[in-house]
Amino acid sequence: MIGDFAAIPSEEAGALLCIDLEALASNWRLLRDRANGADCAAVVKANAYGIGIEMAVPKLLAAGCRTFYVAHLAEARRVRALTRDAVIYVLNGFLSGTGPVYATHALRPVLGSLEEISEWAGFAAAHPEAPLAAIHIDTGMNRLGLPPETVAEVARALPFAPALILTHLASAEDRADPSNARQLADFTRLREHFPGVPASFCNSAGTFIEPVARFDQIRAGVALYGANPTPGQANPMREVVRLEAKILQLRDVPDGAAVGYNGKWTAPGPRRLATLSIGYADGYLRSASGWDSKTALGTDAGIALVDGVACPFAGSVSMDLIVIDVTDAPAGAAARGKAAVMIGDVLSLDDVAARAGTIPYEILTSLGRRYARIYRNA
Ligand SMILES: *Cc1c(COP(=O)(O)O)cnc(C)c1O
Numbered sequence: 001m002i003g004d005f006a007a008i009p010s011e012e013a014g015a016l017l018c019i020d021l022e023a024l025a026s027n028w029r030l031l032r033d034r035a036n037g038a039d040c041a042a043v044v045k046a047n048a049y050g051i052g053i054e055m056a057v058p059k060l061l062a063a064g065c066r067t068f069y070v071a072h073l074a075e076a077r078r079v080r081a082l083t084r085d086a087v088i089y090v091l092n093g094f095l096s097g098t099g100p101v102y103a104t105h106a107l108r109p110v111l112g113s114l115e116e117i118s119e120w121a122g123f124a125a126a127h128p129e130a131p132l133a134a135i136h137i138d139t140g141m142n143r144l145g146l147p148p149e150t151v152a153e154v155a156r157a158l159p160f161a162p163a164l165i166l167t168h169l170a171s172a173e174d175r176a177d178p179s180n181a182r183q184l185a186d187f188t189r190l191r192e193h194f195p196g197v198p199a200s201f202c203n204s205a206g207t208f209i210e211p212v213a214r215f216d217q218i219r220a221g222v223a224l225y226g227a228n229p230t231p232g233q234a235n236p237m238r239e240v241v242r243l244e245a246k247i248l249q250l251r252d253v254p255d256g257a258a259v260g261y262n263g264k265w266t267a268p269g270p271r272r273l274a275t276l277s278i279g280y281a282d283g284y285l286r287s288a289s290g291w292d293s294k295t296a297l298g299t300d301a302g303i304a305l306v307d308g309v310a311c312p313f314a315g316s317v318s319m320d321l322i323v324i325d326v327t328d329a330p331a332g333a334a335a336r337g338k339a340a341v342m343i344g345d346v347l348s349l350d351d352v353a354a355r356a357g358t359i360p361y362e363i364l365t366s367l368g369r370r371y372a373r374i375y376r377n378a
Contacts, residue, residue: 260315
């Protein structure tokens with residue numbers, strides 16, 4: 001078992017997921033350098049964005065990371081099992097009655113409402129061993145956190161000293177969006193209600209907006225795992241995730257042959273097709289389906305690389321299979337048992353996400369349980 005994933009031998013698996021842990025560590029070091037002395041916390045929620053908490057966290061600890069963020073208490077316990085000393089924050093707030101779990105495992109809640117703050121204050125008053133807590137201030141998401149107009153009063157009445165205050169950017173990946181500067185101005189102003197309390201502002205993409213609003217800590221998530229925090233520019237991060245699917249069968253079809261469910265894709269001439277052992281049950285999103293053969297080449301639908309040649313999806317991504325058009329790929333590479341690259345080389349995580357009409361976060365956190373997971377440089 002690796003985390004909650006049973007190990008599947010690569011010769012049995014339909015697809016291989018390679019995770020380069022040295023690239024993860026290298027990405028953390030790059031972000032730490034951008035933090036320029038501020039703490040570089042690693043966000044490892046959702047099983048470290050799909051790559052595996054039990055593999056990612058020890059590598060990040062070895063690189064020097066000492067602060068981790070998760071979304072759920074169950075994730076926090078998994079991180080705590082790997083480190084006695086690291087600081088662990090739970091982003092999704094404080095669920096009623098869970099105080100003892102925070103205290104037992106020395107976990108810090110990120111409190112985002114008056115109700116959470118008052119319940120935590122009651123718990124902490126009765127339990128001297130209670131850990132410290134952070135306070136989340138909402139500067140524009142309307143999701144979690146204290147509304148700005150309540151911050152002054154909450155700060156005045158707060159019966160404990162918070163370990164940290166934080167806010168979260170709504171549009172960091174779009175550097176030109178004016179909301180970034182507005183959120184920074186609001187946070188800078190609201191922070192004055194918490195003199196001497198450390199502050200945290202940037203997520204991955206925020207760390208690349210100049211000048212960087214470092215405060216005392218940055219919270220890096222998706223860039224650690226290789227996604228581009230500077231969309232539209234060259235990706236400064238290293239590739240962490242590589243996905244290859246095995247070719248099960250090849251066939252030559254005549255002009256007009258219908259492929260897959262509902263026959264929506266028809267061959268625009270005689271084509272050579274390869275069927276891959278990967279589908280939406282593996283977490284490869286169905287929205288990448290190539291419905292229209294007339295436009296499939298050069299459109300935004302899914303592709304796979306066979307010996308470096310881009311092969312468009314022919315028809316729907318089905319549960320366990322994807323058909324690709326390998327007419328232009330070399331015959332030696334488009335062969336039974338050979339691999340097609342689904343993520344990796346020139347097919348970046350960001351490109352795969354765009355072709356599925358989504359963001360790299362969803363591609364990463366959808367990475368499924370049926371792949372043979374191969375961890376390099378553990
Ligand atoms: C998920 C999350 C992060 C990390 O964001 P990335 O864009 O993945 O770097 C940081 N802060 C908060 C509050 C989050 O929810």
